[in-house]
Amino acid sequence: MRGADRPLALVYRGRATLPGCAESVAELLRRSRWNFDVRYVGPRERLPLTVDVLAGAALYAQPGGGTLRPAWRRMRPYDEALRDFVAAGGRYLGFCLGGYLAGATPGFDLLPGDTDRYISSKAATVHSARPTVVAVDWRHRRRHMYFQDGAVFRVDRYAPGLDVIATYPNGEIAALATDYGNGRVAAVGPHPEADRDWFADADLSRPADDTRDAGLELVDAVMIRHER
Structure with a gap:
């Protein structure tokens, strides 16, 4: 299950995602400083998503995809x-x-709160579910990221271990990390993992900055648990 004692990172690939999404997340994890052994998991992968497979993993990643309820x-x-x-x-x-899916209605209920659509939030800067570019303040730096109907995170801002990583221009949370039991959860509404092909496929002008470094910061935020 592990490669030369490297921590195992599982990336879901299956009908609850879209082509290219899992692969971009896997590439981001391979680029991270954590030296992951990255494997795909899902109904048609060599590794099924089971309790036993999860038991050998350090991290599980759920990529983007289609609509929530399906x-x-x-x-x-x-x-x-x-x-x-x-x-x-x-x-x-x-x-x-x-x-x-990290939220509760519906989802895995891993957050100290829930999620909603950014495009439905008050004073949102994006109003369509079509692919576009959204501005976010990421670690107090303005970044422009690929976006397609991503989430806002409505959570208890005093929750244990909560780290608000990014906000949208209207102040809603765009990315966070938080404790859950003895583990940790990180979630993001936009797509910091998107490479140039994502923008080309959507006929979008790519921002000047490559935001995959922000994606790497998100990986660090979920892996490092700060003691309270």
Whole structure:
């Protein structure tokens, strides 16, 4: 399960995501400083998403994908296993749809609160579910990221271990990390993992800054648990 004692990172790939999403998350994890052994997990992968497979992992990543409720129907059978994995000390990393699934209505209920659509929030700067670029304040620096109907995170700002990593221009939370049991959860509404192909495929002008460094910061935020 592990490669030369490297920590195992599992990336979901299946019908609850879209082509390219899992691969971009896997590439981000391979670029991180954590020297992960990155494997795909899912119904048609060599590794199934089971309690035993999760037990050998340091991190589980849920990529972006389609719409929430169809994805939840496919992911609901893994609900308890994923919650138990994180509560026991594992890490959950969610991008866009994976961020929504970290919430509760519906989702894995891993957050000290819930999620909602940014495009429906008050004073949102984006109003369409079509792919676009959104501005966020990421670690107090303005960044421009690929975005497609991503989440806001409505959480208890005094929750244990909460780290608000990024906000949208209207002040809503765009990315966070927080404790869950003995583990940790990080979730993001936009797509810091997006490479140039994402922008080309959506016929979007790519921002001058490559935001994958922000994605690496998100990985660090979920892996490092600060003692209270």
